[in-house]
Amino acid sequence: MEGEAKKIISEFSFLSSWEEKYEHLISMGQEMPQLDNSLKIEKNLLRGCQSKVWIVCKYNAGKLYFYADSDALITRGIVALVVRLYSGATPQEIINTKLNVFSKIGLQDHLSMNRVNGLNIMIQKINRHAVKCLNDE
Amino acid sequence: MEGEAKKIISEFSFLSSWEEKYEHLISMGQEMPQLDNSLKIEKNLLRGCQSKVWIVCKYNAGKLYFYADSDALITRGIVALVVRLYSGATPQEIINTKLNVFSKIGLQDHLSMNRVNGLNIMIQKINRHAVKCLNDE
Amino acid sequence: MNNYDLEKTANLFPCLSRGEEKMIYFDNAATTQKPTVVIDSIADFYTNGYSNIHRSAHNLGFRATQRYENSRGVIRQFISARESDEIIFTSGATESINLVANSFGKNIVNKNDIILVSEIEHHSNMLPWQQLAKEKGAKVKNIPLNKDLTIDVESMKKVLNDSVKLVVVHHLSNVTGIMQDIKEIVGVFQELGIPVFVDGAQAPAHIRVDVKDLNCDFYCFSGHKAFGPTGTGVLFVKEEFVKKMSPYKMGGQMVSRASLISPEWADPPLKFEAGTPNISGIIGLSAAIQFIEDVGMEKITIYEKRLTEYMLEELSQIPELIIYGGQKKAAPIFSFNVDGVHHSDISTLLSENNILVRSGHLCNQGLMNYLNIDGCVRVSLAFYNKLDEIDQFIVVLKKILSFLNK
Amino acid sequence: MNNYDLEKTANLFPCLSRGEEKMIYFDNAATTQKPTVVIDSIADFYTNGYSNIHRSAHNLGFRATQRYENSRGVIRQFISARESDEIIFTSGATESINLVANSFGKNIVNKNDIILVSEIEHHSNMLPWQQLAKEKGAKVKNIPLNKDLTIDVESMKKVLNDSVKLVVVHHLSNVTGIMQDIKEIVGVFQELGIPVFVDGAQAPAHIRVDVKDLNCDFYCFSGHKAFGPTGTGVLFVKEEFVKKMSPYKMGGQMVSRASLISPEWADPPLKFEAGTPNISGIIGLSAAIQFIEDVGMEKITIYEKRLTEYMLEELSQIPELIIYGGQKKAAPIFSFNVDGVHHSDISTLLSENNILVRSGHLCNQGLMNYLNIDGCVRVSLAFYNKLDEIDQFIVVLKKILSFLNK
Ligand SMILES: Cc1ncc(COP(=O)(O)O)c(C=O)c1O
């Protein structure tokens, strides 16, 4: 996770205008494989975001994998970033690590990381899932 | 009413310290005949004053007469002043006249003419009674 | 009394011109900025004469009570109510609506009765009535609408029957700025003795509200949407109904006879203002209302008409843009979508460019459903906004749309 | 963080030193004055970053949301709650109490059940429970008291039975300044699984409140009695109970799933904060709490102990004076009567001499009945009051008594 976080921060550090930053974010979203329509269901929908965000968690051989999607371009980019950060980590890693990637890529203020783009809610969901995996073990 | 108001204002105009003014007010209360205990009943009690205030209205030959009492010294003085002002007036006079005696005797600010001393409530009651007398005619 | 130059009023709102970064504040339907006179009146109260009210035996308390009660008079006059006793202070439109649903609705709505509510109400003017209906076994029924999102009075007359006990409608839509013809609607129900509740949350910042003329039985709004402080609200209740209402909250200040076995409530409005109210807020609200009157409600309405027309003209130049609610707006509130673009992407990038708008369901899922959309962008102006801000907004919007469509 | 000199804090409260006429403000149990930092924080919010919160897509809204939510953290820490989600913002203690009576009480109290309430509660902590009992066909029963007006825990254990569903008690009396031993009381009910509601309206201005240590299930207070703005209140609810509570007000901000047929509520605390809250008030409240912490709660408590002892000593020199509630005060709140003199005469003449106190039933008819009086004079101090103000007060009081006894 830490490694991926550093990589993302470095990618953004070369971009200065909002156009460039958002272009990168959006293209990250476009590179992420789309969620199959059969998974874009009520049950996987996050509550409280302005755009739709679906997220699916898989637990396999001690690691957590996330698959997600959104109907808005920018949110999809954020979702992709979150998936890049957390997918493949162990539950313990996820619980222990507090990332502040968003404040470091120069979008913290701009993205209004509140309900609107669902970032908090996404990370909450990921954390809850990690806790659950640990408890189930 | 106007005449009595002028007289009261002039009486107070000779007094300067709070002791003198309150002494006069209190003595006005003491000069007023006490209400008979049989009239100090629930039904004649004004709601919303801090001290108890009883008031009885009589209508006779086109004029209204008020008899009142209170269990607090200063309130009794205020009650006496109000009785002096309104007793013996016609309902029409009462409805038409807006007196501002209290602001003129130098006690307005001090007396906190709100619920506490019940002045507003007393005058409201007197006015309502006057309206009722007119309507009943 | 001041006489402000409308063109220069923006300078009187410190938050609009703070710091270096120039911001275009187009989120006025969510909340309005505060003029200096309002901010100062709150500070002045706390600095020069702060006290609790109503029950104090001292001068400080007496003067605070006077300021609070004078505010009631200011509001009464502002909305042309007959009596100050018809004005109840609350913490906001939401509390005003909940108060009526509980203190009045519960007394008059029974099993199988009908509450008529337009289906395009703000959540705050929908959920309390649904809750009331649920508790009472009553039904919430939709009021028929015309294509332009106004109430279809003729069709409405047809759904009327004896079971209808209350009618609920907004004055000015928080999504479209479209105004309902309250007077005509009240006309229909008045004859039948059915009370009409009007949610006026969006109105007093834009148009003259005259409850005597509208002739509605209930009217409410929030202070913070009319240049006043947060935590303040107004509820107007016609005298004949205020007397039929049970208390809402229970507590200090609202008992006149302090027997606890069978308490006697104070007369309205105090009966509905249990506990220590938002005294500084109400004093600030009356400063806001005084400010509006000093600027001139009529001047505001005329000026905003120009803003509205100009914005509509400019938006109509963007072909992919769908604007909701048509042309007949009573306030410069514009909600739209752009074909193929997500509303949240637009609002995020507008914010990135220091243009503050809102997007989403706008707490009006009913209208979203009616329009068959899941959200939209809302751009809402106030009288301190300017034509050149509209120009800048349009330039940025076009840039964003071409960026997102790449 | 500031480190204030306790002896000089009065200078930080502009209303205490305004104008020429020197005022002695001894009405702190009704409401406290505000320090400059609180007044400024409100003005700063409106001047430098005003916006609505929670649902805005723009930075201004994001930052306002942060300030509002940070205030929740400040309050959590102030009263040592475990989680910020246990802190619900309301408009005051009265609303907090009504909220619990409606959102929780209605769910757990049924016909013939018992709500144990001490008979000496403030009206705001009495009427809502009586109303709840009335609606549900339940009973309000008195908690037995000791002579010193504390709860008689041993006798209380004897009146316990299966029908008791809720216990309601104050922390610090608004009439006597006497403190209840909440920890001991909770200890009794905890075992039985009976929740305890504590009205702490008077506490946070005087003593350290630690809800984890008290171990109560509900605790509430008003901002305006703790040097914060009017229109603000706090309700602490232990996590296990907050989840069992139905919403109170319905409206915007409190739905997570915007289906109106079966709405899904937001998680607590937002579920209980429908509509636009008193944002500026809550920000001001957190400035007040920060101020208290900077002055030092422990220092305040020690200093007020001195004030209390000194006042008691002085008052005991006046033989005709009857003081209620004995010597063991946790706060400098003194209520008394003087034989043969009416309390309202005393408070009127004190006010005449610029000493501001209160008289009457003090919104606590229950305690008046218990003491068999129809009212009294209340003198209530805060940490900004001084020993020499007590001296002046005593001089004037004696003068007034001899004037009235003439
Ligand atoms: C013990 C107690 N409870 C409740 C209240 C009510 O507080 P508020 O009026 O701020 O809602 C008070 C205020 O006087 C009080 O002293």
Ligand SMILES: Cc1ncc(COP(=O)(O)O)c(C=O)c1O
């Ligand atoms: C039409 C309408 N009604 C009610 C409300 C609720 O107002 P508040 O959040 O101030 O209580 C709003 C605010 O958005 C509104 O626009």
